[in-house]
Amino acid sequence: MEHVRKVLELLYDRPAGFFSTDELARAAACSRGQVAEALQQLRQTGHAMEISPTEGVRLIRPVRLDPHLIERRLGTSRIGRSVICFEEVASTNDVAAEAGWQESADGLVVLAEWQRSGRGRQGRQWLSPAGENVLMSVLLEASPRPLPHEAITIAAGLAVAEGIETACGPMGCELKWPNDVLIEHGKVAGVLVELRRREERRFVIVGIGINVGASPPIGEVDARATHLAAHFGDMVERIEVIRGVLRKLEKWVSVVDGGELDSLHDAWVSRCGMINQRVTVISDGVRHIGRALDVNPLVGLVLSCDDGRCVHIPAERASLVVSPA
Numbered sequence: 611m612e613h614v615r616k617v618l619e620l621l622y623d624r625p626a627g628f629f630s631t632d633e634l635a636r637a638a639a640c641s642r643g644q645v646a647e648a649l650q651q652l653r654q655t656g657h658a659m660e661i662s663p664t665e666g667v668r669l670i671r672p673v674r675l676d677p678h679l680i681e682r683r684l685g686t687s688r689i690g691r692s693v694i695c696f697e698e699v700a701s702t703n704d705v706a707a708e709a710g711w712q713e714s715a716d717g718l719v720v721l722a723e724w725q726r727s728g729r730g731r732q733g734r735q736w737l738s739p740a741g742e743n744v745l746m747s748v749l750l751e752a753s754p755r756p757l758p759h760e761a762i763t764i765a766a767g768l769a770v771a772e773g774i775e776t777a778c779g780p781m782g783c784e785l786k787w788p789n790d791v792l793i794e795h796g797k798v799a800g801v802l803v804e805l806r807r808r809e810e811r812r813f814v815i816v817g818i819g820i821n822v823g824a825s826p827p828i829g830e831v832d833a834r835a836t837h838l839a840a841h842f843g844d845m846v847e848r849i850e851v852i853r854g855v856l857r858k859l860e861k862w863v864s865v866v867d868g869g870e871l872d873s874l875h876d877a878w879v880s881r882c883g884m885i886n887q888r889v890t891v892i893s894d895g896v897r898h899i900g901r902a903l904d905v906n907p908l909v910g911l912v913l914s915c916d917d918g919r920c921v922h923i924p925a926e927r928a929s930l931v932v933s934p935a
């Protein structure tokens with residue numbers, strides 16, 4: 611219903627202030643009765659509101675994930691053509707894959723307030739308290755040629771770093787190969803790219819976890835974790851972070867599709883503090899120690915090993931990167 615959407619938009623677009631019923635009715639061009647009906651419907655769909663007898667009504671932040679608020683004026687043509695938000699799923703990557711088997715769903719975005727069994731790389735868990743963070747998967751299938759896993763992993767990490775900065779302000783988000791986004795050395799986001807294939811059909815799921823309102827429970831993660839609100843304050847809005855990331859993902863996926871990997875490489879490396887540093891990488895159970903020379907969008911980390919060899923380590927198989935060694 612159009613007036614329900616309009617009332618939601620008005621409330622969302624006024625982060626701190628209240629709206630009186632009269633004001634909402636005027637701005638949404640509907641009756642006071644329709645405003646009351648809209649507010650009731652929005653509450654029923656989970657939007658929490660504060661009601662003041664003198665000031666009116668406002669949305670309580672963080673605003674619940676809402677497809678309309680994410681899709682509206684997004685300005686992308688591919689990523690986010692369709693957005694679905696769930697209260698709870700096992701893993702958004704699995705839900706996106708399931709949708710991909712059912713029908714053509716290129717650009718589909720799946721979000722959840724909570725995951726029962728969120729996955730990180732290398733079989734690790736991805737933990738996130740309900741309703742605080744971004745748990746998102748994007749399905750990609752209509753690329754002109756198979757998307758190189760390596761390139762899409764780093765494109766997604768770059769999109770997350772840039773999307774966060776667009777939404778929150780410049781912060782110098784760093785990238786740590788293969789897929790971590792860091793703020794002041796703390797991990798704020800991670801990317802898990804999965805390829806699904808059945809006979810002739812194949813697609814890529816880009817899973818993105820961003821800590822916005824809360825870090826994972828202490829003691830449950832091995833790396834130093836942080837969250838956006840710790841750096842930018844409580845007014846960081848998840849929906850804006852999601853929109854920022856989707857726009858940047860559209861840009862970088864099209865760069866990969868177009869084969870312009872140099873620009874991806876340059877933008878990625880300019881945010882990476884690992885280049886020329888000593889690192890230890892474990893890949894396929896083998897420990898490599900040396901100096902990180904480069905990150906290549908097709909072959910992965912280029913490492914000059916202490917034993918004189920130069921090796922290429924693909925992101926998919928790197929199980930541990932410690933820097934400095």
Ligand code: BTN
Binds near residue numbers: 818820
């Ligand atoms: C990592 O840093 O290890 C990658 C973490 C990826 C987590 C996201 S959350 C949304 C999507 N669904 C999952 O189960 N995992 C990814």
